[in-house]
Amino acid sequence: MASYGRVYQDPSEKDKRFQIFKENVEYIESHNAGHTGKKYNLGVNEFTDLTNEEFKSMRNGYKMQRSTHVASSKTSSFRYENVPAVPSSMDWRSKGAVTNIKDQGQCGCCWAFSAVAAMEGITKLKTGNLVSLSEQELVDCDINGEDEGCSGGLMDDAFEFIITNKGLTTESIYPYQGVDGTCNKKAAANHAAQITGYEDVPSNSESALLKAVANQPVSVAIDAGGADFQHYKSGVFTGECGTSLDRGVTAVGYGEDDDGTKYWLVKNSWGTSWGEDGYIQMQRDIDAEEGLCGIAMEASYPTA
Template structure:
């Protein structure tokens, strides 16, 4: 049997045609996935140029997520979520507005009631004690500081009174404006200070969240909870933070820059992050899984992010400030 030998140029042309065909199929697949994603999250783009831009960002993010997940040695996974058509800069700019510099203007409390605690449980989950309200969603308003503070107050009120009440972040946005700046940022300690001076805070039902800065419309007669003070956890001590979390939820600030945080889906987060604190969250527990210690953290990005709105962050790392700076700026209200 005689075999026909194709000229090299023809072979190269056929190879290029095959590669081009593969790319077209891949593009079609990504395009289809993007369209399905748009339907799932109700995303509509104002013009074709914006649509093309968002598609290209989506494609790059999907490629990064899938490449990351092929590494079976990582203890956490990434997923395509509602933020998949945003660059990391767009994502962090619109949501992460913890203002760490504001701590310099706050009189830090000299006391720490759990300083001499020596015996704490090996694991804690305040959700199991009914001290954590369902996951909330701050949307594109940079008021993470309000959600962090409110979650800590909701926990302490439940443990003090036996009643879990969803409290109003919107009241903080609208009324706590002397130092904090609504969607433009703030700090948890200033929120605590405002609530003390304000003689309490409304419920979410009485003063619902709108996700934009508004005019203060609070009525002291409608306040359903109050606190009498707040304390700071000694900085750069995960043990001190554990002592506090063993007793109730605690507000903390962390750095959440980077695509791994944006697309975190499950597992214990051990990714690279620094100490430029930009986001307020609430530690509602801690534990151990597969010999890795972790903090259980309640976020305010909705239930479709992370583990139904939560993230587990590696605990007791070599750096004294903790992973992502979680032990640098921790505080809690007292009731």
């Protein structure tokens, strides 16, 4: 409670949370003792007083439905299709193309954070400047299509809005509030960065995703609903997870760990207490074509 500023409304709520916390800690300790045979570690974080159902309903918000979705600024081409070779590892953080970890709080707008991180990356690559852009502008102003602020949305729709809007303003001009608000048109008029379009990575192909991530940070959707995801702390995450995509995150690199396990480096928006200071390494090159947790199913990136 002290670590994460938890305040409960009454003793019964506190007792309930303590019971949930104890059960989660038992699960974490059992996992880390090697009873599951998995090499990644779990740990206590700010979500350890939540049931898995509560965690899923509060913290995700990606709408899985792009197959029926026709957008207008999307090109059907994949610009990295004929890239002959990619580096054996990539970390866009080391190239100054990734802003600090952000925290969406209890607003289900992961889609906005994913889209913004990908846009921040391409903006750095095109202009040389890394600028923290405004998720709140998307939450408040991008409300006429599938995107519904804290109630969920899609990265492609966010890109669509940014193109139509002719840009996005900075985090400092339009700061994050973590709740649905009214569009501040005055703040939103200060465009700090633009994109010209966006493309979808060919679906269910980790090799296509690899080509894209070798060239820029990429928005990806994953199934992040599992208990191991909730309590993930470190190491290469190998699942349990399905392909019911419920979370937008950003692939900002890839590599291979000391024992040869290949991974994607993924930026999340749950603050720095979760995972490896806000990041997760997710196993790459698995047998399933959709990738671990569906990471290769609905990836896309902005162009500038």
